[in-house]
Amino acid sequence: MSIVLKKSSSDRIFDVVLYAGLGLFCLATLFPLYYVFIVSVTPYTEVLRSGGFVLFPSVFTLDAFRTVLGSNVVPKALQVTIFITVAGTMLNLIATTALAYPLSKKFLPGRNAMLLAIIFTMLFSGGLIPVYMIVKALGMMNTLWALVIPGMISSFNLLIMKTYFEGLPHEVEEAAKVDGAGDLATLLRIVLPLSLPILATTLMLFFAVGHWNTYFAGIMYLHERELYPLQVVLRNMIIAPSVSQELSVPQSELQSLPPETVKMAVVVIAIVPVLVLYPFLQKYFMKGMLIGSIKG
16 A cells, blocks of 8 residues: 655745756756857857847858868867877876776885875975976977876876775785786786776766866967967967957958857867767766765
8 A cells, every 4th residue: 555645835835946946057057058059050140130149040050160170270279189188088097097006005015105195285286387397397398298297197086096996806806816917917907897987987087078178288388379279279269359360261251250150169169079978977977076085
């Protein structure tokens, strides 16, 4: 026999207010993305007719995307960003795994001191000037490696990886060592295959999103426009008085396109990859954050 509990009037009012608030929050979150996309596909005549604010355009055009992708600047910046994201993420995973695995062993000499030093860097950084001087001394100025090497190991992600290694069954590693496998063979053949879920999702997403959004490091260490990542190109387009100058295209090609439409097209190109990838990995993303926060 099932018992049906009726909600009181105050509970129903609370539910209505709660769902209304969540609906408004979702609308406020999604509206900027919607507006950016709408502006990027709106023709110039439609913008003039609506006074500059277009919510539901009657005509759509992809001229802005053709112009942006037809230039040499944005495709080159996109290639640079893809290289930074792929190469940087791979180096991040290798370096983080190489350091997190030994730190997951409680018998490691000096383990507590090393963990304390790592946590200390999360609270107090060395500052911008020392990092800049190190990058310059190593000869990485005006190279793409300046966007990858300085941040190759993240203390937060390192602790997540270490905590995950500590949660793996020790019996599996002990069985591998009984069969004659060394530490490196155990890591490559046993530990890493068991850690693929967190390596391929949580940490890869952390690192990849960080590299894809590289902005400040590109301004600090790069001086040639050909090396600029996509976010730096987007920033320069937003603050530049002339969009055609930043895209290196004749002004005649932009006569039928308002500057805001071109800028929004670059914004869409910059956010679409992450926007498409994130929903599929969101549950792993949250799981990885909980792993690092619940366990010691």
